[in-house]
Amino acid sequence: MKKIISFLLVTMVISTAIFASSNKSNTGHTTYTKLDTATFALGCFWCTEAKFKELQGVVKVTSGFSGGHTVNPTYEEVCTGTTGHAEACNIIYDPKQISYAELLQVFFTTHDPTQLNRQGNDIGTQYRSAIFYHNAAQKQASEYYIKRLNQEKAYPRPIVTQVVPFTVFYKAEGYHQDYFSRNGNQPYCKYVIQPELDKFRKAFASKLKTQYK
Template sequence: MSKFQIPAGIKNCCITLLLLPLAACAQHRTDISHTPTFKAMEEAKNNPAGSGTSDTATFAAGCFWCVETQFKQLEGVTKVVSGFTGGHVPNPSYEEVCTGTTGHAEACNIIYDPSKISYDELLAAFFVAHDPTQLNRQGNDVGTQYRSAIFYHNAEQKRLAEYYIKRLDEEKAYPSKIVTTVSPLTQFYRAEDYHQDYYSRNGNQPYCLFVIAPKLDKFKKVFKDKLKHQKTGG
């Protein structure tokens, strides 16, 4: 099923206003931005040698419309691509993934400049962008396709992901244990064109107004000093 367990063929403009506030309220309210581990992630040094190059992080954190919108705000992130990964069905469609039978998660490839933003900082954004203690869901979006997962591209990304998850759990940064899985990226499948830049093109749709917008506001407050407009004036 798609967003709010609405059949995949029915788009978000058909979601009832009764369900929408519930979804917004269902997002986690834990503020980890004052924990030592979060500060360590956020203050990790960039790699000056990476100037002019790019790297990729792949995260699954619930609805990829939300994830894409949040990460696009960060200075150093050059592109975000919504797609599917972690499953067994090649070239899946959105409708197939929504059935929960493909094994794939909605995920985003986050292309970034390592001289401007570190993988550690991206992990900090990942843990703020969603509730990593919810198993196979985010708010009213329910199913394995909405699971919390980090798909690493190399051994260093794996090490950092596991290290920070362990530290956050030891600090009891969240009321419950983190359920985020850490596994190697295999094949990433780009989602259909209408999913790309979804929020910027559909900002007045109910899901955007009642779910994405509140999450984005919170995200911007936490990372107010790392947003693109802070440096570009745009």
């Protein structure tokens, strides 16, 4: 319960701050919806994509690689842990339907941000927890979120999530896109992703495009 309250309070504070900041540039003219991008790494991108694509306001989720030094890496190269890249997802979203703060809430509640370079049985720097911020507001919100969660001791250990500037995103091979939707009966999907997705659907039932019973 304490963790849930911490997440809700932090999300509310960040949402208010971002809203206030965006209003400073409002000159009173009619504004149009502008899509935004969030780039997160939180372990296997198959699982990340499966969760975030179900959220209301999320327009598109692309699996790929970010944060490394190898140009146009292949999945096999990233799996060696020598490219510097993390498995990540580019999330295109509508800020009028879902805020960056709400995306951060999903980010921090759907993986263990205190595990260094691993998630579950997936081990290596390519599975690290990372936020690749696209602007100063995202950087500030991410750092504030981590600071408050550490202060509230929402986790038994300190958060190790990297908060680093976005530089480049390489789209993964086609067979990685919509992986869970197309391979639901594959063992990893059935026994690893599906249980995680079920927990996610319960935790964020009110924010999903489709309601599950």
